[in-house]
Amino acid sequence: MMEHTEALSRYIGNFVDELVASGLTHAVISPGSRSTPIAMLLEAHKEIDTTVIVDERSASFFALGIAKETKKPVVIVCTSGTAAANYYPAIIEAFYSRVPLIVLTADRPHELRDVDAPQAIQQLNMFGEYPLWFHEMALPEDTPSMLNYVRSKAARAMHIAMIEHGPIHLNFPLREPLLPDFNLENLWGKRQDESFYPTIAGEMMLSESHLHQLSKRLSRFEKGLLVTGPLANETEAQAIVDLAVHLQVPVLADPLSQVRTIGANEDVIIESYDAILRSTERREQLRPDYIIRFGAMPVSKMYRFYLESHVKAERYVISEQQQYREPSAIETRFIHSNINLFVEGMLEQSDPQPHPSNWLTNWKRMDEEACRILSKHDSDGLTEGETVAQLTNLLSENELLFVGNSMAIRDVDTFMINVQKKLRIMGNRGANGIDGVVSTAAGTAKTGKHVTLLIGDLSFYHDMNGLHAIKKEQLSLTIVLINNEGGGIFSFLPQKENENYFESLFGTPLGIDFKHTADLYGAYYAHVNTVGEFTKEYEQSLLQQGLTIIEVRTNREENMLWHQKKWQEIDEVLSQME
Ligand SMILES: Cc1ncc(C[n+]2csc(CCOP(=O)(O)OP(=O)(O)O)c2C)c(N)n1
Numbered sequence: 001m002m003e004h005t006e007a008l009s010r011y012i013g014n015f016v017d018e019l020v021a022s023g024l025t026h027a028v029i030s031p032g033s034r035s036t037p038i039a040m041l042l043e044a045h046k047e048i049d050t051t052v053i054v055d056e057r058s059a060s061f062f063a064l065g066i067a068k069e070t071k072k073p074v075v076i077v078c079t080s081g082t083a084a085a086n087y088y089p090a091i092i093e094a095f096y097s098r099v100p101l102i103v104l105t106a107d108r109p110h111e112l113r114d115v116d117a118p119q120a121i122q123q124l125n126m127f128g129e130y131p132l133w134f135h136e137m138a139l140p141e142d143t144p145s146m147l148n149y150v151r152s153k154a155a156r157a158m159h160i161a162m163i164e165h166g167p168i169h170l171n172f173p174l175r176e177p178l179l180p181d182f183n184l185e186n187l188w189g190k191r192q193d194e195s196f197y198p199t200i201a202g203e204m205m206l207s208e209s210h211l212h213q214l215s216k217r218l219s220r221f222e223k224g225l226l227v228t229g230p231l232a233n234e235t236e237a238q239a240i241v242d243l244a245v246h247l248q249v250p251v252l253a254d255p256l257s258q259v260r261t262i263g264a265n266e267d268v269i270i271e272s273y274d275a276i277l278r279s280t281e282r283r284e285q286l287r288p289d290y291i292i293r294f295g296a297m298p299v300s301k302m303y304r305f306y307l308e309s310h311v312k313a314e315r316y317v318i319s320e321q322q323q324y325r326e327p328s329a330i331e332t333r334f335i336h337s338n339i340n341l342f343v344e345g346m347l348e349q350s351d352p353q354p355h356p357s358n359w360l361t362n363w364k365r366m367d368e369e370a371c372r373i374l375s376k377h378d379s380d381g382l383t384e385g386e387t388v389a390q391l392t393n394l395l396s397e398n399e400l401l402f403v404g405n406s407m408a409i410r411d412v413d414t415f416m417i418n419v420q421k422k423l424r425i426m427g428n429r430g431a432n433g434i435d436g437v438v439s440t441a442a443g444t445a446k447t448g449k450h451v452t453l454l455i456g457d458l459s460f461y462h463d464m465n466g467l468h469a470i471k472k473e474q475l476s477l478t479i480v481l482i483n484n485e486g487g488g489i490f491s492f493l494p495q496k497e498n499e500n501y502f503e504s505l506f507g508t509p510l511g512i513d514f515k516h517t518a519d520l521y522g523a524y525y526a527h528v529n530t531v532g533e534f535t536k537e538y539e540q541s542l543l544q545q546g547l548t549i550i551e552v553r554t555n556r557e558e559n560m561l562w563h564q565k566k567w568q569e570i571d572e573v574l575s576q577m578e
Helices: 002-021 036-044 056-070 088-097 144-164 208-219 234-247 280-285 301-308 339-349 358-374 384-394 407-415 437-444 457-462 464-472 488-492 499-507 514-520 531-543 556-577
Strands: 026-029 049-052 074-078 101-107 133-136 167-173 224-228 251-253 290-294 314-319 333-336 400-403 424-427 451-456 477-483 524-528 547-553
Touching (some): 002 036, 026 056, 056 074, 056 464, 088 167, 208 339, 224 234, 234 339, 280 301, 384 451, 384 477, 384 531, 400 437, 407 488, 437 451, 437 477, 457 464, 457 477, 464 547, 477 531, 514 524, 531 547
Parallel strands (some): 101 167, 133 167, 224 251, 224 290, 314 333, 400 424, 451 477, 477 547, 524 547
């Protein structure tokens, strides 16, 4: 028995130590028996900051949030059985939004599998094709070769997660007894000076001749467009703006691209393209010669319609990963390169354009008009769009805004305009789920910064369990809760007309009082009706530590009509300009 305990302790001890040697700083642990040695040794390692969260779904999204903020892999660990299945949504989000996550699931040893043993489910490859790498670990042994083995797997998991950006799944069969022995000498094993697989990762970039050919080809055209979807890195955002200035072409910038909030040159940035492109005629008229997209697809549906109406424009997608990120099924040239190096090369290969083209000036004039109308305060109370506009004013320099899906991200796209300061905007746009949003935002606050979360009532309700970590970890968050009693986005869709089904299947009002939610989790709560009240409560929330929930109550129907009125006004004004 002592031999078993020693082998178990050293095997897991070496594994954990190698994770740290490879750069691990954070782990999120959920309680359970089978995972005992992994949980205890992660907790015991001095260089790992651990968080314990009971609900595995919340735990995995919380870890996703830490990984998004720190840009480093985070470990999650849970016991065998359905516990692991609760990780599934966050693993999917990590895969699609390219966030490094190391998933460790404890399992029954092989003799207890497939024989109806308690809490034993099929865990091999249980997350399908989402993990970039799955490995069934060997049973613990402490021979030198097996300690090398376990270190090599830890280093490889960290390495793949970091370089290829995504989730890794390691399944650990563990026999009882499961308690590690902390009194063993040299429990953590012998660490090399650096990681087991020290890696020099080269950068992906185009050759000079490729860059030359491309810039020559593009120089034939006048009407170029740069488009940026979600990007995590502010230096990339700045590089894209530099390229647009050099070429004197507009940049259509999604809010998650960071381009709108790095305090960059505004003469090329088009913030209101979703509103501009709402008219079919205007989409037709604004005929681009080429479109270069960086990052994922922007949130704007109108942009997608625009793309589809210009199949003849040459289109390029720049991404470091060798993946086919183009949903339109229109001929597209993929360029696999680091964005900064691509821009550097393009700047070297082409001469700067001295003057803005008519194409750019025209886009910019439309953008100015649209932004003027979008930022006009024209209601007595506080609409959803005005909440975003006012929040944009209130956010302090370098503040992190986490944005929920559905109307929250769309309203940020539309109404977060004329931003005069640096902000960081994040969201879960990999799979666009309304699940796990509170937990992910909470995870981003784990490093100690204040975070603001903008979220709809259904998404908030979906992940109320996530509030517990905020209380327990004493994190500092202001949640701006837009309560339109259900799914506001569906009022913009055709099913809105079907009165017999709409409320029950799509509107889905909850009819609950979120004041009680705030009480349950010890949050400060305020319900606001006006811009003034919102401002006061938001500012107050920054002064107090902990969690504040500011609820803005709106009406779905009025919200839809208010948006339509804005878009109509923009259309009328832009039509007169043509
Ligand atoms: C996990 C998950 N379930 C369902 C959906 C489909 N869905 C998209 S938006 C939405 C309604 C969201 O309502 P709310 O969060 O209140 O935001 P609002 O639409 O009012 O802005 C639903 C159910 C989804 N995206 N993800």
